[in-house]
Amino acid sequence: MKKRQKRLLLAAGGLAGVVVVTGLVLNAFRDNLVFFYTPSDIVADIVPMERTFRIGGLVEDGSISRAEDGVTVHFRVTDTAVAVPVVYHGILPNLFREGQGVVAVGSLQEGGVFKANQVMARHDETYMPPEAAEAIKRAQREAAQTVEHAGGY
Amino acid sequence: MAAEVGLFALILALLLAIAQGTLPLVGAARGDTALMAVGRSAAYGQLAFLGIAYAMLTYAFITDDFSIAYVANNSNSLLPIQYKVTAVWGGHEGSLLLWVLILGLWSAAVATFSRSLPREVLARVLGVMGLVAIGFIGFTLFTSSPFERLIPAAMEGRDLNPMLQDPGLIIHPPMLYMGYVGFSVAFAFAIAALIGGRLDAAWARWSRPWTAVAWAFLTVGIGLGSWWAYYVLGWGGWWFWDPVENASFMPWLMGTALLHSLAVTEKRGGFKNWTVMLAILTFSLVLLAAFLVRSGVLTSVHAFAVDPDRGLYLLAFMAVVVAGSLTLFAWRAGKVGLGGGFGLVSRESALLTNNVLLVVAAAAVLLGTLYPLFLDAFGLGKISVGPPYFEAVFLPLMLPLLLLLGFGPRLRWKQDSPSEQLWRLRWIFAVSLVFGMIWPLFVGSWSFLAGIGAFLGLWIIGSSLKDLVDRLRLRRESRQTVGTRVRRMGRSYVGMQLAHIGVAVVVIGITFVLGYDDERDVRMAVGETVEVGGYGFRLDALEEVRGPNFDAEQATVSVFRDGQLMTTLRPQMRTYFSQEQPMAHTSLHRGFFRDLYVNMGEELPGNAWVMRVYYKPFMNWVWAGAILMAVGGFLAASDRRYRVRVRREDEVPDEDAKLAAKAVVKGEGDGAEPNPAA
Numbered sequence: 001m002k003k004r005q006k007r008l009l010l011a012a013g014g015l016a017g018v019v020v021v022t023g024l025v026l027n028a029f030r031d032n033l034v035f036f037y038t039p040s041d042i043v044a045d046i047v048p049m050e051r052t053f054r055i056g057g058l059v060e061d062g063s064i065s066r067a068e069d070g071v072t073v074h075f076r077v078t079d080t081a082v083a084v085p086v087v088y089h090g091i092l093p094n095l096f097r098e099g100q101g102v103v104a105v106g107s108l109q110e111g112g113v114f115k116a117n118q119v120m121a122r123h124d125e126t127y128m129p130p131e132a133a134e135a136i137k138r139a140q141r142e143a144a145q146t147v148e149h150a151g152g153y
Numbered sequence: 154m155a156a157e158v159g160l161f162a163l164i165l166a167l168l169l170a171i172a173q174g175t176l177p178l179v180g181a182a183r184g185d186t187a188l189m190a191v192g193r194s195a196a197y198g199q200l201a202f203l204g205i206a207y208a209m210l211t212y213a214f215i216t217d218d219f220s221i222a223y224v225a226n227n228s229n230s231l232l233p234i235q236y237k238v239t240a241v242w243g244g245h246e247g248s249l250l251l252w253v254l255i256l257g258l259w260s261a262a263v264a265t266f267s268r269s270l271p272r273e274v275l276a277r278v279l280g281v282m283g284l285v286a287i288g289f290i291g292f293t294l295f296t297s298s299p300f301e302r303l304i305p306a307a308m309e310g311r312d313l314n315p316m317l318q319d320p321g322l323i324i325h326p327p328m329l330y331m332g333y334v335g336f337s338v339a340f341a342f343a344i345a346a347l348i349g350g351r352l353d354a355a356w357a358r359w360s361r362p363w364t365a366v367a368w369a370f371l372t373v374g375i376g377l378g379s380w381w382a383y384y385v386l387g388w389g390g391w392w393f394w395d396p397v398e399n400a401s402f403m404p405w406l407m408g409t410a411l412l413h414s415l416a417v418t419e420k421r422g423g424f425k426n427w428t429v430m431l432a433i434l435t436f437s438l439v440l441l442a443a444f445l446v447r448s449g450v451l452t453s454v455h456a457f458a459v460d461p462d463r464g465l466y467l468l469a470f471m472a473v474v475v476a477g478s479l480t481l482f483a484w485r486a487g488k489v490g491l492g493g494g495f496g497l498v499s500r501e502s503a504l505l506t507n508n509v510l511l512v513v514a515a516a517a518v519l520l521g522t523l524y525p526l527f528l529d530a531f532g533l534g535k536i537s538v539g540p541p542y543f544e545a546v547f548l549p550l551m552l553p554l555l556l557l558l559g560f561g562p563r564l565r566w567k568q569d570s571p572s573e574q575l576w577r578l579r580w581i582f583a584v585s586l587v588f589g590m591i592w593p594l595f596v597g598s599w600s601f602l603a604g605i606g607a608f609l610g611l612w613i614i615g616s617s618l619k620d621l622v623d624r625l626r627l628r629r630e631s632r633q634t635v636g637t638r639v640r641r642m643g644r645s646y647v648g649m650q651l652a653h654i655g656v657a658v659v660v661i662g663i664t665f666v667l668g669y670d671d672e673r674d675v676r677m678a679v680g681e682t683v684e685v686g687g688y689g690f691r692l693d694a695l696e697e698v699r700g701p702n703f704d705a706e707q708a709t710v711s712v713f714r715d716g717q718l719m720t721t722l723r724p725q726m727r728t729y730f731s732q733e734q735p736m737a738h739t740s741l742h743r744g745f746f747r748d749l750y751v752n753m754g755e756e757l758p759g760n761a762w763v764m765r766v767y768y769k770p771f772m773n774w775v776w777a778g779a780i781l782m783a784v785g786g787f788l789a790a791s792d793r794r795y796r797v798r799v800r801r802e803d804e805v806p807d808e809d810a811k812l813a814a815k816a817v818v819k820g821e822g823d824g825a826e827p828n829p830a831a
């Protein structure tokens with residue numbers, strides 16, 4: 001093989017490699033994006049089934065209950081407008097409390113129960129997870145809009 | 154008093170940084186020796202004043218001076234003394250002071266150990282480091298002074314975050330910063346070369362040991378961070394692909410690429426522009442890491458309080474550095490020239506492949522880290538990119554890289570025959586493949602990932618050792634003892650092989666712990682036993698204990714294997730006096746082949762707790778491998794060929810230098826020598 005052909009081969013090979021790798025990366029990226037939804041989104045039924053996503057909000061007061069085995073926990077996450085039932089199997093973070101902001105990662109089960117694989121509260125007592133704050137903000141904004149709307153007629 | 158002295162010292166350090174960042178550069182441009190000489194004295198002076206500022210803050214912590222806001226926020230009179238000293242870097246302001254102190258240390262180190270550099274080069278390097286120092290000291294002074302007074306003074310401090318009250322955290326930030334800031338030296342060398350238009354093998358030889366040391370420190374820092382997260386966070390995880398972890402991992406990947414590219418520049422004079430580019434990119438990623446962690450765009454244990462000014466300052470600083478150095482690159486890179494050509498199968502192309510894979514990996518991490526931030530910043534929604542993305546990307550990228558790692562160091566520069574190398578490694582390949590596939594069966598049921606990991610690990614270790622042995626044999630005719638022969642191979646070569654073996658150990662550790670760890674969240678009453686990973690965990694007792702600044706509920710858990718008592722673990726649920734919420738304190742038993750790990754969750758009625766019990770096989774291999782890599786890096790940096798002084802006309806080379814120079818010519822450095830069979 002001549003030197004030029006060799007170089008051409010090398011360049012083509014390199015380019016093909018880059019294209020394949022870019023494709024792989026972007027594909028993996030698209031498949032693994034974890035979207036964020038609020039409890040209102042879930043009730044409004046715009047959330048995909050069988051896909052992992054995050055929800056955020058406050059742990060509703062008086063909603064935490066433990067199953068007999070001591071490890072399965074049920075609670076409700078609210079954005080102050082609506083609340084969604086969540087089930088989690090395992091140890092909750094140290095700062096998980098009623099009325100505190102919380103973010104859960106998991107998927108929606110039949111019957112509208114959110115099955116969490118991971119529950120995150122923060123390690124600081126005054127901290128509010130941004131997702132939780134966002135959920136509440138959105139719910140309140142919508143409520144305000146509805147009121148305005150009602151007032152207009 | 155301490156606060157005012159500290160602040161004053163910091164201001165003086167800034168003034169010296171301004172002198173260091175301007176005068177030597179002007180001197181180098183004009184050929185003015187007096188101005189060039191300012192660089193060194195300014196670097197020493199800066200270090201002295203930063204040291205004073207740092208000592209003052211430490212003094213304020215030890216004496217519980219709660220009239221300083223930073224001390225009041227991060228300390229408490231009950232805090233044990235060792236944590237008072239380390240609480241200095243427990244928050245944003247103080248850790249930034251540590252950062253600039255370390256920058257001062259690196260500057261002074263360059264001034265001390267680079268006496269052999271031509272005057273202009275040293276002046277330019279110190280000048281660029283001075284400019285970097287202006288950026289960071291200015292950032293500290295103008296947006297985040299740790300010496301701000303609190304009026305009226307607090308009666309008691311708010312305490313150091315309990316999660317940071319841990320030995321792992323005492324050394325994690327200093328090591329990490331040594332690494333981050335160390336890359337500013339490589340960056341300064343690159344910029345100096347662009348300004349001077351001189352980028353040759355000698356330049357790469359000066360730059361290489363600094364890069365290796367910075368890289369080794371960063372490796373230790375990241376390893377320690379992972380080690381700390383593993384037992385402090387209590388989730389049994391050791392790497393979360395959290396944006397803050399990614400922030401440190403990106404410069405590491407890029408720095409690894411830089412380290413390998415420098416080898417080509419030093420040995421063959423090739424890849425020059427590419428090497429300079431990598432040095433710039435590595436340091437840019439360091440700045441990005443500082444921005445991500447310190448601007449408040451991220452929320453994590455590491456992220457400090459939100460203050461828009463800080464983010465803006467860092468963003469502007471990063472923009473100036475990146476834009477400035479890339480412009481300089483575009484303007485000057487043409488003058489630097491390209492290296493010699495090389496064949497399709499050669500050491501150069503192996504290193505090129507290594508570089509491409511590492512840079513793509515860094516880019517993939519960058520995409521996964523920044524994309525969610527961008528969307529959020531522009532109000533386009535909140536998303537996150539989970540670990541599955543990073544795992545899906547890393548596996549196909551690391552596979553060829555690790556396979557190549559077995560061949561690469563054996564390939565000759567310029568041109569080699571692939572069939573010959575394959576033939577010579579055929580036994581290593583076959584044996585590691587067979588044993589790699591069988592090994593997982595001794596740990597648990599067979600898994601593809603663990604099989605591949607074991608194969609690649611054994612393959613790398615095997616080919617590294619074979620290469621070492623081949624080189625030793627080659628020297629047999631010289632009738633030297635084995636010790637001498639090892640020494641004559643050069644620390645740079647031995648360090649490289651050690652680091653490569655470290656990679657193999659990490660790979661085996663990661664794939665095994667991913668494949669075979671066992672986790673159980675379970676209700677345990679006193680007297681009950683649970684079985685995890687073949688071990689029996691029995692809760693023996695629950696009791697109240699009291700620590701220096703906390704009360705705790707402590708569980709005593711006996712661990713059995715085949716009816717025999719292995720160890721007793723004592724996890725605690727601590728309530729620090731300064732906090733309302735309790736915090737779990739993990740107890741674990743480390744071993745060569747497995748870790749056992751118990752964490753307390755929540756109290757249940759009936760004298761029982763929810764407990765988290767883990768069996769983590771090969772966990773310590775991950776960190777042991779990181780240590781091997783770091784030791785390899787330090788060893789390589791200490792190679793004597795880097796200490797050879799450049800001969801000046803007025804100087805008679807001493808015996809040492811002559812010997813070493815001869816060694817370089819004869820090719821006793823890393824891999825300059827021909828292959829055994831050649």
